[in-house]
Amino acid sequence: MSDRITSWHPSPGKPRFTPPPGAVDAHCHVFGPQDRFPFSPKAKYLPEDAGPEMLFALRDHLGFSRNVIVQASCHGTDNAATLDAIARSDGMARGVAVVDPAIGAEELAALHAGGMRGIRFNFLKRLVDNAPKDRFLEVASRLPAGWHVVIYFEADILEELRPFMDAIPVPIVVDHMGRPDVTQGPDGPDLLAFRRLLDSRPDIHFKPTCPDRLDPSGDPWDAFAAAVRPLVEEYPDRCIWGTDWPHPNMQDAVPDDGHLTDMIPRIAPTEQLQRKLLVDNPRRLYWAEEV
Numbered sequence: 312m313s314d315r316i317t318s319w320h321p322s323p324g325k326p327r328f329t330p331p332p333g334a335v336d337a338h339c340h341v342f343g344p345q346d347r348f349p350f351s352p353k354a355k356y357l358p359e360d361a362g363p364e365m366l367f368a369l370r371d372h373l374g375f376s377r378n379v380i381v382q383a384s385c386h387g388t389d390n391a392a393t394l395d396a397i398a399r400s401d402g403m404a405r406g407v408a409v410v411d412p413a414i415g416a417e418e419l420a421a422l423h424a425g426g427m428r429g430i431r432f433n434f435l436k437r438l439v440d441n442a443p444k445d446r447f448l449e450v451a452s453r454l455p456a457g458w459h460v461v462i463y464f465e466a467d468i469l470e471e472l473r474p475f476m477d478a479i480p481v482p483i484v485v486d487h488m489g490r491p492d493v494t495q496g497p498d499g500p501d502l503l504a505f506r507r508l509l510d511s512r513p514d515i516h517f518k519p520t521c522p523d524r525l526d527p528s529g530d531p532w533d534a535f536a537a538a539v540r541p542l543v544e545e546y547p548d549r550c551i552w553g554t555d556w557p558h559p560n561m562q563d564a565v566p567d568d569g570h571l572t573d574m575i576p577r578i579a580p581t582e583q584l585q586r587k588l589l590v591d592n593p594r595r596l597y598w599a600e601e602v
């Protein structure tokens with residue numbers, strides 16, 4: 312691996328949709344800067360720098376107020392870049408860490424003080440070398456109070472992961488709805504299986520995010536809108552939304568973040584749904600002290 316990749320739009324458009332006051336972009340990342348925060352030797356992609364100044368400029372351009380920064384796999388279990396971005400946000404960002412499951416209580420407490428409110432378990436083989444379920448469950452049982460687990464998996468392993476998810480003792484947030492095939496439509500097998508998961512316990516949340524990753528028809532991602540809107544309408548208290556900037560690995564189909572933001576009113580068509588998706592739900596998970 313040698314060439315560093317650029318996976319974000321150089322000048323995203325201004326969205327037509329105006330997010331409500333306090334809106335949270337609850338799924339985004341930072342890359343580097345590499346001279347201060349080197350990428351992991353195990354990284355499966357090597358991006359150009361996409362640091363906090365760029366992220367916060369995008370936040371303002373799109374009309375969001377806050378960010379939840381999810382530690383990206385290219386930084387492995389060294390959360391320094393994400394913590395640095397949170398520290399530069401004037402309280403306007405919180406984070407999700409990726410940890411070695413052997414992490415101790417003191418280090419977890421330090422992550423909490425640095426603004427982390429959850430840990431991410433990534434099951435995508437193209438991104439991580441291994442995902443030890445037993446060790447994940449063990450660390451999930453001793454997280455700081457109020458934390459949750461974010462899980463990233465693809466639809467084909469949902470059933471295999473069900474016993475693991477059943478055993479997680481804290482709330483769960485599923486990245487990108489577990490990557491369903493949205494071309495199957497709202498009642499296709501992938502989204503039906505995902506509804507069964509949501510119905511299995513009340514504290515599973517999801518991100519109705521990444522039309523660019525999930526809808527092969529491309530922008531304006533009509534299949535995504537048709538498949539995902541019913542899910543948001545049926546589970547309005549359990550969804551949070553994010554841009555996914557800087558769109559890791561999307562260098563061959565870089566989305567315009569303004570267009571992504573304009574997906575929001577198509578999947579959450581009322582002001583009440585938009586407020587839950589963008590303000591109330593992420594605030595409960597990441598700024599619980601304000602609720």
Ligand SMILES: O=C(O)/C=C(\CC(=O)C(=O)O)C(=O)O
Nearest residue numbers: 382383384385438555559560
């Ligand atoms: O950013 C995402 O949500 C999706 C990713 C990257 C990722 O998760 C990571 O690098 O940690 C992907 O599908 O390549």
